[in-house]
Amino acid sequence: MLVFSWSLVVLLLVSSSWAEADVAVTEEDRSSELSVGELLERANRHRTPDFDEPPLIGGDIAIKPEGDRNADPCTARGCKWLKNTDGKVYIPYYIANHYSTRERDIIVRGLQSFSSVSCIRFRPYQNGDREWLSIESRNGCYSYVGRQGGGQTVSLSRQGCLYHGTVQHELLHALGFNHEQTRSDRDNHIKVHWNNIIDGMDYNFYKIDTLNQGTAYDYNSVMQYERYAFSKNNLPTMEPIPNSNVSFGKATQMSKNDIDRLNRLYQC
Numbered sequence: 532m533l534v535f536s537w538s539l540v541v542l543l544l545v546s547s548s549w550a551e552a553d554v555a556v557t558e559e560d561r562s563s564e565l566s567v568g569e570l571l572e573r574a575n576r577h578r579t580p581d582f583d584e585p586p587l588i589g590g591d592i593a594i595k596p597e598g599d600r601n602a603d604p605c606t607a608r609g610c611k612w613l614k615n616t617d618g619k620v621y622i623p624y625y626i627a628n629h630y631s632t633r634e635r636d637i638i639v640r641g642l643q644s645f646s647s648v649s650c651i652r653f654r655p656y657q658n659g660d661r662e663w664l665s666i667e668s669r670n671g672c673y674s675y676v677g678r679q680g681g682g683q684t685v686s687l688s689r690q691g692c693l694y695h696g697t698v699q700h701e702l703l704h705a706l707g708f709n710h711e712q713t714r715s716d717r718d719n720h721i722k723v724h725w726n727n728i729i730d731g732m733d734y735n736f737y738k739i740d741t742l743n744q745g746t747a748y749d750y751n752s753v754m755q756y757e758r759y760a761f762s763k764n765n766l767p768t769m770e771p772i773p774n775s776n777v778s779f780g781k782a783t784q785m786s787k788n789d790i791d792r793l794n795r796l797y798q799c
């Protein structure tokens with residue numbers, strides 16, 4: 532009888548630790564199944580900015596307070612990072628020290644993912660650098676579009692922004708790219724359901740003169756938000772046309788088109 536009880540206790544202990552492991556794995560899996568657009572919306576939905584943080588448009592694009600919401604800063608005044616004589620574009624970055632090693636590793640992996648597919652080389656900040664990305668955990672995930680001059684914040688909050696795809700998405704903003712759904716040719720590919728958009732958030736869907744670089748509209752771009760983005764009633768805010776069943780906004784990392792566009796903009 533004693534033997535039986537002990538084995539029962541062991542069995543209970545083992546199964547409870549399995550259950551805990553299960554829960555942890557499921558939580559991790561659920562996040563990794565979410566698209567970049569879903570992750571960004573989830574991270575920014577209930578965001579309360581500090582007084583020194585910039586206003587956002589499009590969900591996660593930082594703008595200067597005096598900025599024009601409808602103008603693409605990149606086409607309006609140029610926003611490319613400068614190319615070195617060796618043909619590479621070196622972009623200094625500084626990563627705030629409030630991240631854990633694991634979190635920092637995710638960010639560095641995102642930065643390095645550009646090296647194998649383009650001429651972009653993110654490198655650590657050095658004394659004397661005049662323009663750099665300051666990667667910090669502020670309120671939400673966001674970045675300015677293109678090079679701003681001086682240090683520019685890329686916020687990757689420890690609460691919800693530390694995924695490979697979200698890091699790539701914010702870095703593509705910093706490199707000069709906007710959201711796919713704001714492309715000037717958007718209406719040929721996506722129907723916007725204005726009635727389903729959260730009141731006052733229409734501007735997230737305004738078309739702008741984006742840097743398409745002659746590439747096709749890409750439903751699988753890491754810059755394309757998903758079907759229910761900014762929905763106030765759980766009905767779609769965007770549908771692909773002509774076939775509304777086509778899957779879109781499900782990217783979890785940069786697409787081939789995202790990479791092609793980047794290489795064309797920087798003439799890699």
Ligand SMILES: [Zn+2]
Nearest residue numbers: 591592700704
């Ligand atoms: Zn974005």
